[in-house]
Amino acid sequence: MEGLSVADANLVMYLHPSKSRNVSQSILRELGSLLFKFNETFDGVLLAYDVNILDKQAKILSGVHPYFGLRLKANLLLFSPKPDMLLEGKVVKLSQESIHVIVLGFSSAIITAENIRGEFKYRTKDKEELFASKSHKRHVIKVGTMIRFLVKSFDEEILHIIGSLISAHTGSIRWLDRHLEEDSEFDRSFSKLKSFI
Amino acid sequence: MGLELPKYPEMEEDQVFNFTDSEIVSHVKQALASVLSGDNNSYNQLVGVMHHSKHLAPDEVALLETTLKALAGAVSSIDITYHDSLLSAIFCMSMWNYGPHVADALAELIVSLAISNGKYLDLCLGMLVSNFTPPPYFLDKLKMPHGLERKGQVLSRVHAAFKKIADYVPLAPLRLLTIVLQGMPTIYHKDRAIVIYVENMLKLESGEIGELVGSTILMAVVDRLIELDVEIGWDAILQDDFSKGIFEMELEDVDDIEESAEPDVGEFRLSRKSLAGNSIAELLDNLLVLTFEHLESCEREGRLAKVFETLLQSFQVTVLSAYKSKFAQFVMFYACALDPENCGMRFATMLADLFVQDSQPQPTRMSAVSYLASYLSRAKFLAASSISSMLKRLVDWCLEYCEAHDGDINPNAHRVFYAGCQAIMYVLCFRMKVFVDVPRLKSELLIPLEQVLKHKLNPLKVCLPSVVEEFLRQAKAASLFTVCKTFIFDGLLESELSRAFGGLERLDTFFPFDPCLLKKCDSFIRPMFVFWSMVKPTYNDAFDDDDDDDGSSDDDLVQDFVNENEDIMNDEFGKSLDEQGVDMDDFDYALKKMSITPKATSNYKFGGRFQEPARMPSRIRPSTSPESL
Numbered sequence: 085m086e087g088l089s090v091a092d093a094n095l096v097m098y099l100h101p102s103k104s105r106n107v108s109q110s111i112l113r114e115l116g117s118l119l120f121k122f123n124e125t126f127d128g129v130l131l132a133y134d135v136n137i138l139d140k141q142a143k144i145l146s147g148v149h150p151y152f153g154l155r156l157k158a159n160l161l162l163f164s165p166k167p168d169m170l171l172e173g174k175v176v177k178l179s180q181e182s183i184h185v186i187v188l189g190f191s192s193a194i195i196t197a198e199n200i201r202g203e204f205k206y207r208t209k210d211k212e213e214l215f216a217s218k219s220h221k222r223h224v225i226k227v228g229t230m231i232r233f234l235v236k237s238f239d240e241e242i243l244h245i246i247g248s249l250i251s252a253h254t255g256s257i258r259w260l261d262r263h264l265e266e267d268s269e270f271d272r273s274f275s276k277l278k279s280f281i
Numbered sequence: 282m283g284l285e286l287p288k289y290p291e292m293e294e295d296q297v298f299n300f301t302d303s304e305i306v307s308h309v310k311q312a313l314a315s316v317l318s319g320d321n322n323s324y325n326q327l328v329g330v331m332h333h334s335k336h337l338a339p340d341e342v343a344l345l346e347t348t349l350k351a352l353a354g355a356v357s358s359i360d361i362t363y364h365d366s367l368l369s370a371i372f373c374m375s376m377w378n379y380g381p382h383v384a385d386a387l388a389e390l391i392v393s394l395a396i397s398n399g400k401y402l403d404l405c406l407g408m409l410v411s412n413f414t415p416p417p418y419f420l421d422k423l424k425m426p427h428g429l430e431r432k433g434q435v436l437s438r439v440h441a442a443f444k445k446i447a448d449y450v451p452l453a454p455l456r457l458l459t460i461v462l463q464g465m466p467t468i469y470h471k472d473r474a475i476v477i478y479v480e481n482m483l484k485l486e487s488g489e490i491g492e493l494v495g496s497t498i499l500m501a502v503v504d505r506l507i508e509l510d511v512e513i514g515w516d517a518i519l520q521d522d523f524s525k526g527i528f529e530m531e532l533e534d535v536d537d538i539e540e541s542a543e544p545d546v547g548e549f550r551l552s553r554k555s556l557a558g559n560s561i562a563e564l565l566d567n568l569l570v571l572t573f574e575h576l577e578s579c580e581r582e583g584r585l586a587k588v589f590e591t592l593l594q595s596f597q598v599t600v601l602s603a604y605k606s607k608f609a610q611f612v613m614f615y616a617c618a619l620d621p622e623n624c625g626m627r628f629a630t631m632l633a634d635l636f637v638q639d640s641q642p643q644p645t646r647m648s649a650v651s652y653l654a655s656y657l658s659r660a661k662f663l664a665a666s667s668i669s670s671m672l673k674r675l676v677d678w679c680l681e682y683c684e685a686h687d688g689d690i691n692p693n694a695h696r697v698f699y700a701g702c703q704a705i706m707y708v709l710c711f712r713m714k715v716f717v718d719v720p721r722l723k724s725e726l727l728i729p730l731e732q733v734l735k736h737k738l739n740p741l742k743v744c745l746p747s748v749v750e751e752f753l754r755q756a757k758a759a760s761l762f763t764v765c766k767t768f769i770f771d772g773l774l775e776s777e778l779s780r781a782f783g784g785l786e787r788l789d790t791f792f793p794f795d796p797c798l799l800k801k802c803d804s805f806i807r808p809m810f811v812f813w814s815m816v817k818p819t820y821n822d823a824f825d826d827d828d829d830d831d832g833s834s835d836d837d838l839v840q841d842f843v844n845e846n847e848d849i850m851n852d853e854f855g856k857s858l859d860e861q862g863v864d865m866d867d868f869d870y871a872l873k874k875m876s877i878t879p880k881a882t883s884n885y886k887f888g889g890r891f892q893e894p895a896r897m898p899s900r901i902r903p904s905t906s907p908e909s910l
Contacts, residue, residue, distance in 0.1 A: 120455075176449055186449070192449055192451065194396065242402050242456070244402070
């Protein structure tokens with residue numbers, strides 16, 4: 085899945101003097117408050133962090149409140165989906181108008197009907213709603229399916245993704261992975277056959 | 282699947298058409314799309330349907346419902362700029378105005394909107410939160426059966442909608458939290474919407490997304506309680522100044538006295554009457570009752586321990602630091618009462634920990650020990666062993682302090698110490714009987730205490746005179762120890778020295794768990810509360826001799842003592858509150874009704890008019906042993 089990255093960051097964190105009694109707790113709390121929010125500096129949503137204090141000494145800023153600046157080194161797990169990236173998520177709701185997906189357990193994505201390629205037809209089978217492919221009988225998307233989709237846009241405030249299933253290598257992950265394998269096998273054997281001709 | 286529409290805007294009026302759901306949806310989509318090309322007719326008709334909300338005829342109701350359902354299917358076609366009049370019409374709708382079917386359709390539409398696009402999420406959540414409170418005209422109807430029914434209908438749909446949105450948009454609860462906190466009505470709102478709003482907040486806490494939003498919500502509720510508490514001035518409660526005894530005239534007697542309306546029966550130090558018209562007090566009362574009921578349901582669901590942790594934190598941050606909170610602390614009292622072994626002890630331990638910590642500021646430590654003293658004295662549900670262990674901790678700390686400080690009497694320099702000593706004496710005034718009979722406690726507790734009290738720092742002279750006086754009286758009657766010097770207090774409540782150690786905040790006269798003046802609250806607290814009149818001071822033992830009708834033999838005396846103290850002894854074995862409380866209260870009340878006690882003419886202020894001659898000779902007075910009642 086694209087969009088996930090691990091970054092090494094050198095940070096300077098400014099803490100209020102009242103926090104000086106328990107510095108490590110304050111650092112964790114500050115970084116914790118950044119979790120699951122889009123951060124412009126990091127250009128992504130912070131998912132996890134691992135932090136080390138570089139220097140036990142911190143510079144005190146001059147001013148009304150003498151904040152002190154701690155130098156830290158952190159490993160950050162970031163999520164920054166950009167348009168045309170392929171993401172994977174689980175389908176939680178399906179209707180004729182839209183497919184709702186949750187990515188990485190926290191980010192919601194929606195794929196509206198006009199962004200689903202014509203290959204998929206909405207069907208109701210045994211009271212279950214699903215999208216089934218016209219050309220490949222086994223390719224089915226229903227609630228609980230893990231799908232791969234393309235990012236159209238990303239709302240940084242709510243972490244809401246608008247996705248599309250237009251492209252050929254989007255759809256149910258299980259089917260795609262298997263199909264790609266078969267395809268490549270088929271290609272190889274076909275090209276072998278060709279070489280004999 | 283088919284739907285009969287008697288009238289649809291652009292259809293011919295005489296014809297009746299059947300449409301399938303999807304046909305209606307596509308019709309609506311067309312109407313929405315046509316706005317982009319400039320044709321607003323069908324769109325305006327749609328908006329018109331949304332706005333039409335009052336006094337709807339049945340066919341109009343059906344139309345509204347159909348339109349809402351169709352819109353739910355067409356959310357992807359709604360554009361935030363082109364269709365802003367439609368959106369604002371939707372977000373202004375209140376579920377309180379409609380019946381269940383329309384409310385369902387509206388909820389469905391809101392959920393669909395919220396999950397379709399991040400832009401609508403906050404607006405949809407905001408709309409749902411605004412449905413916590415009914416429109417102004419409905420507020421009066423809330424008490425009536427029709428109103429209650431509608432309330433149940435609306436709130437269940439609102440909270441179900443939250444859950445659905447949270448299922449599809451995992452971060453929604455976080456945003457909901459912000460919106461709920463921002464939307465809290467202030468205490469100055471005339472329409473009293475805050476009560477139903479808080480009811481909704483508590484419902485969120487216990488609901489399915491409660492794990493995510495619960496603790497912040499609880500803390501916000503406690504904050505609001507303190508805000509209201511602080512609005513009630515102490516002068517609204519106190520009628521006189523502090524010239525009468527603190528143990529005088531407790532509230533259970535107020536009802537009797539109000540009937541007789543005699544001014545000299547005993548001056549009211551705390552008056553419930555003066556709070557009667559106070560609307561803020563009424564509001565606080567209602568909110569506290571809501572909180573109590575919520576705690577009860579938490580206890581039933583087995584979540585109380587977890588909720589209690591949040592309450593404890595909230596108490597430390599908000600209640601403890603508020604200047605002499607009046608009633609908000611009863612939330613803690615009630616929570617402890619629901620779970621004495623865990624929560625009850627946890628609260629006491631937290632207070633004791635605060636008291637002994639040198640790093641805490643003085644007022645916090647003194648405040649904490651005042652809370653602890655009042656709590657240990659008033660909590661009926663605390664086992665004697667718990668109380669004694671807490672007391673021992675206090676006594677040990679005081680002894681250590683004495684040994685470390687060799688100075689003379691100095692109220693300003695040793696404020697925390699004097700606060701601690703006063704706390705110990707106060708608790709013993711209420712609970713001395715319990716300790717007297719257990720020799721182990723006597724040696725562990727009372728011997729070090731004697732050392733503390735006889736130290737150069739002289740707490741007996743500095744602490745509040747009325748407390749010291751009562752304590753010494755009981756101690757003497759129980760032959761615990763004798764004090765060489767006599768203290769002449771003249772029935773004073775306070776002295777210069779006590780004022781000195783109490784400081785500007787007057788923490789020397791702070792007894793936070795004194796009887797609750799809020800009526801509805803009090804009915805909850807009463808069964809688990811120790812009123813002073815329920816306490817049997819040690820010096821009353823002398824009158825117990827005449828209790829038994831048969832005359833006084835030693836065995837009977839002992840039996841009487843056992844009967845008298847059955848309740849206290851049973852406490853140690855942790856009998857259920859209900860058995861205890863109600864019996865005790867009714868018993869006491871019945872007793873007072875029967876006894877013919879003369880009005881107080883004595884100078885004793887401690888215990889007020891139920892002091893001697895509180896017990897009359899047995900021949901005239903009915904027996905107090907349970908069998909004879």
